[in-house]
Amino acid sequence: MTQTPNQGAVNAPSATPSDRIRVDLQLIADMVEPGTRVLDIGCGDGELLGYLKRTKNVDGRGLELSNEGVRNCVAQGLPVMQGDADRDLLDYPNGAFDYAILSQTLQATNRPREVLGELLRIGRKAIVSFPNFGHWRARFDLMFHGRMPQNPNLPIMWYETPNIHFCTVRDFVALCKDMDLVIERSMVLNESGSKVSLGSHSALANFFGNQALFMLSKKG
């Protein structure tokens, strides 16, 4: 279900050669406290889960739609359920995890609002990343070419993409406000996946951020 950004070659600068993960995943991993319980929804081949287990002694679990992804995770000794974020999050008990992570998957869910609510029912904190449709290049494509954007972050043509609910950073912030969620941390990433030092609330972040990354919690 995840539309994986084409950034396999870009590695985190601080990682050791044996432990290099995609730079956006590295930024997520940096937010996770060691020794915690983590649910990675749409965990793919287990890149982030495996990294968290190896480097942060995290009790990690995964949920993944694709057969291949699940198989690869379990073959690495990672506990992963085959399932669907839209349907199967309901099975997890309240507060079972410290973090519920949804990386590059929100835009591919049928009901993003409900999924977001589930993340913060299951996890104390939610970490969410998604491609920003408010990025200048997306705007440029629509404005001047009249075409749906296609770029390394959104590599698949509109008629084949699994993504069904695009949003911008601003849309997401508005949704969090509407749902009464606390944005604990936020950042936007540029086209190579590196952190852009702009506040997420600013229009500039929405304009220049290719991907957005949020850590959320519930009020109170």
Place this chain on the structure above:
Amino acid sequence: MSIPAPVSRRALPGHQIVLGDRDKLRLDSGIEFGPFTLAYQTYGELNADKSNAILVCHALTGDQYVADDVHPITGKEGWWRAIVGPGKIIDTEKYFIICTNVIGGCLGSTGPKEINPETGKPWGLDFPVITIGDMVRAQTMLIDHFGIDSLFAVIGGSMGGMQVLEWCKSYPERVFAAAPIATSYRHSAQNIAFHEVGRQAVMADPDWCGGNYLLEGKKPARGLAVARMTAHITYLSEPVLHRKFGRKLQNRGGITYSFDHDFQVESYLRHQGKSFVDRFDANSYLYITRAMDYFDLSVEFDGRLAEAFRGSNTRFCVISFSSDWCFTTAESRRLAHALNAASCNVSCVEIESDKGHDAFLLDEPDFHMVLSGFIEGAAEARGLK
């Protein structure tokens, strides 16, 4: 069909142990049963702290010869030789593997064909009805005998998977990792229906003699063969039957306009039925199918399956096969959802295969990859070198 000479218990290679001598086995039916015998095989060596034991549980018509080079009756390799052995997924150089013939079985464990000490005659239908819970409770006595507090893993497919789940429900602290494969937390109505057809076929055979065929010197071979033929179809899938046989004829140019075995698939089933009666006892078949029918892990929790696993620290890996219509992926998912709801450490994988229920016994590289990853991950967590 000829009546094969009964295999003497003493002629069977491997271990046998008498259990329930003083503390009897309390059956789910309320009967205090014992002493009784369990036949079992072990492979590999138990380590000093007894932390490397894997219990492998067999399916309905399986037995304790999981990894022997030569099965004493069929002459073939053990039923999971592909998986259990030196350097294999369940590595006999690393783990101590135990496989018991279930109570009620017919390969050395106390079952309906053995002698009832009170009458000096074979038990027949006087043998008490047993359950999956009874089979597992009997196994715990053997595990106690080895002085093993906690098994590293309990692994099994089909009915073996039911035993795995029963272990996890009843003795969670004794199971570090569990792999229930191609199985369910309860036997479906469809499966009960097929079992009933099989039992009726056995009991309709005049040679069954009300269950006393051993005393009468007979054997309900035709009924048991029909039961096996029916069951065997449920273990396969249409694609695999089609690939193997299609509508191909058996050594003839055209159909014979008779009820002879014109089609290859018919010959195949007849062969399956015949070879089965040579190695299995009809009454055992009745008892063991009944045990599977009665299995429902959710029943004592008013249907709330998650309650069966509440507080469990066992690591689970639930594996199903896409073309298995006997124990479907949907049932495995229900199980995995319940494990999730109980906050258990669970993996759940559906393996793409067109080989039906029997896929767990066959060469399925994806299945082997998953099982091996799960066992290695668990071994690491257990600190097994």
